[in-house]
Amino acid sequence: MFLAAARRTFIAIMPSIIEVKNLVKTFGDFTAVNDVSFDVQKGEIFAFLGPNGAGKTTTIKMLTTLLKPTSGEIFLDGKNIIHDQDAARRSFGIVFQDPSLDDELTAWENMEFHGVLYHVPKAMRRKRIEELMNFVELWDRKDALVKTFSGGMKRRLEIARGLLHHPKVLFLDEPTTGLDPQTRNHVWSYIENLNKEEGVTVFFTTHYIEEAERAATRVAIMDHGVIVDRGTSDELKQQTDSSSLEDAFIKLTGRDLRKESAGADAMRTHAKVWGRR
Amino acid sequence: MSTIYILWLRQLKRYVRSKARMIGSIGQPLLFLVALGYGFGPIYQKAGGGNYIQFLAPGVIAMGILFTAMFMGIEITWDKQFGFLKETLVAPVSRMSIMIGRTLGGATVALAQGVVIFLIALAIGFHPQFNFLWVVFIFMLLISMLFTGIGTAIASLIDDMQAFPLIMNFLVMPTFFLSGALFPLEGLPPVITLIAKSDPLSYGIDGMRGALTGVTAFGFFTDFAVLAAITVVVLAIGAYLFSRIEI
Ligand SMILES: Nc1ncnc2c1ncn2[C@@H]1O[C@H](COP(=O)(O)OP(=O)(O)OP(=O)(O)O)[C@@H](O)[C@H]1O
Numbered sequence: 001m002f003l004a005a006a007r008r009t010f011i012a013i014m015p016s017i018i019e020v021k022n023l024v025k026t027f028g029d030f031t032a033v034n035d036v037s038f039d040v041q042k043g044e045i046f047a048f049l050g051p052n053g054a055g056k057t058t059t060i061k062m063l064t065t066l067l068k069p070t071s072g073e074i075f076l077d078g079k080n081i082i083h084d085q086d087a088a089r090r091s092f093g094i095v096f097q098d099p100s101l102d103d104e105l106t107a108w109e110n111m112e113f114h115g116v117l118y119h120v121p122k123a124m125r126r127k128r129i130e131e132l133m134n135f136v137e138l139w140d141r142k143d144a145l146v147k148t149f150s151g152g153m154k155r156r157l158e159i160a161r162g163l164l165h166h167p168k169v170l171f172l173d174e175p176t177t178g179l180d181p182q183t184r185n186h187v188w189s190y191i192e193n194l195n196k197e198e199g200v201t202v203f204f205t206t207h208y209i210e211e212a213e214r215a216a217t218r219v220a221i222m223d224h225g226v227i228v229d230r231g232t233s234d235e236l237k238q239q240t241d242s243s244s245l246e247d248a249f250i251k252l253t254g255r256d257l258r259k260e261s262a263g264a265d266a267m268r269t270h271a272k273v274w275g276r277r
Numbered sequence: 278m279s280t281i282y283i284l285w286l287r288q289l290k291r292y293v294r295s296k297a298r299m300i301g302s303i304g305q306p307l308l309f310l311v312a313l314g315y316g317f318g319p320i321y322q323k324a325g326g327g328n329y330i331q332f333l334a335p336g337v338i339a340m341g342i343l344f345t346a347m348f349m350g351i352e353i354t355w356d357k358q359f360g361f362l363k364e365t366l367v368a369p370v371s372r373m374s375i376m377i378g379r380t381l382g383g384a385t386v387a388l389a390q391g392v393v394i395f396l397i398a399l400a401i402g403f404h405p406q407f408n409f410l411w412v413v414f415i416f417m418l419l420i421s422m423l424f425t426g427i428g429t430a431i432a433s434l435i436d437d438m439q440a441f442p443l444i445m446n447f448l449v450m451p452t453f454f455l456s457g458a459l460f461p462l463e464g465l466p467p468v469i470t471l472i473a474k475s476d477p478l479s480y481g482i483d484g485m486r487g488a489l490t491g492v493t494a495f496g497f498f499t500d501f502a503v504l505a506a507i508t509v510v511v512l513a514i515g516a517y518l519f520s521r522i523e524i
């Protein structure tokens with residue numbers, strides 16, 4: 001009891017690197033993110049969990065300046081990202097949930113492009129590109145066009161690219177989806193190491209709950225656009241009287257499949273056919 | 278600076294790698310030169326217009342540039358759809374430099390396209406004067422920038438390529454056909470004259486034609502001033518719309 005209280009005070013006085021206040025995002029009359037507030041401390045590995053359509057990616061898009069919030073405030077490393085987008089962009093890196101490679105470029109060119117955009121000095125850039133591409137076992141395919149890669153290879157390249165510059169905050173939106181267990185383990189060791197050695201704050205989503213249980217210092221669980229619970233993995237297990245975080249997750253978010261989100265997806269496709277946002 | 282360079286380089290690499298597109302974009306102007314040039318040549322001559330290829334070639338060069346530039350601009354929509362645009366939009370560089378790099382890349386490709394068509398026209402029997410080539414070049418560059426900019430602005434507003442045929446038929450085609458690329462702008466019905474005069478491509482083609490064959494309808498200064506002014510405005514609008522893209 002005392003320890004938990006002490007830990008909370010400790011966290012409260014640590015500087016937060018991500019600060020989100022009353023964040024809201026609506027698409028038409030659908031509210032994807034509904035009054036969400038949270039803090040992430042410097043050096044944390046923060047897991048952001050939730051069923052399909054919960055609003056995780058939408059939140060990350062707002063945190064990374066790709067979407068403008070309907071209302072609410074976001075501070076990244078002390079900067080208001082709505083008013084100071086350029087400054088905010090200097091402090092983070094991201095691996096997206098959806099594909100984001102240029103298929104018409106080679107694997108190496110994709111890496112190089114990223115390194116130049118993120119101002120990684122040339123010598124360091126070349127060194128890290130080789131290291132990382134070896135790490136994800138793509139170095140021998142470096143001159144192949146990305147369109148000739150398998151899904152898993154593309155994913156590995158995206159992860160390698162996301163790790164090329166060492167930002168203050170690293171956003172990972174389902175980084176390991178589609179990867180085999182060996183690679184997933186491998187990638188997580190690398191991320192944890194980056195966090196330990198360079199103090200990179202990691203903010204990630206995943207549907208592999210055991211990844212959160214293994215790596216995360218704290219977890220927030222989102223459902224239907226709101227955060228339903230948060231705390232350390234142990235706290236969540238205790239509160240829900242579960243033996244694993246996965247059990248706790250299911251207890252907190254229910255067992256039903258997310259039909260509503262399928263409906264919203266269909267509506268979105270429909271809207272696209274008619275050429276409107 | 279390095280940002281602009283790498284974005285420029287990417288556009289070039291993508292273009293050079295897609296052989297089908299390169300050949301395709303040369304095919305159409307070539308067809309226009311041969312079919313219209315030889316087809317309408319005799320009639321044009323009889324009507325007292327002189328050698329039609331001389332008249333037509335600058336218009337077809339501009340057409341090649343127009344089509345390629347528009348396409349290079351609108352290509353951003355593909356990047357949106359296939360996800361790569363996200364990667365550039367979250368990078369710690371200003372959206373202005375991204376937009377400039379892309380536009381320069383697209384314009385360079387369009388310009389190169391124009392040069393190739395120019396060479397083809399020479400082979401087909403176009404006899405220009407060569408002493409004002411630099412003026413021609415400036416007009417070609419402005420046309421390239423202008424229409425890449427328009428393409429970028431449009432691409433910032435649309436979400437997928439489904440609107441592309443619409444843009445081709447209601448913007449690109451009229452811009453081309455009503456620009457004085459194919460026929461002289463003198464002695465036309467007032468409505469057509471008015472439309473032609475509000476078509477920025479008219480000024481580009483007139484400037485090129487003036488420098489290549491010595492005949493201009495509006496005068497170099499007007500051509501340059503109008504084209505340059507519109508280009509600046511369009512690029513500013515394009516940069517603004519591009520900076521507001523959300524994904
Ligand atoms: N551009 C958009 N227009 C309309 N609705 C959208 C848009 N983007 C997201 N949504 C909706 O917002 C909700 C949240 O989507 P989001 O992608 O944030 O979910 P998620 O938590 O990342 O889910 P997943 O685990 O499947 O990735 C969904 O219902 C989705 O359909």
Ligand SMILES: [Mg+2]
Nearest residue numbers: 056057058097
């Ligand atoms: Mg998601």
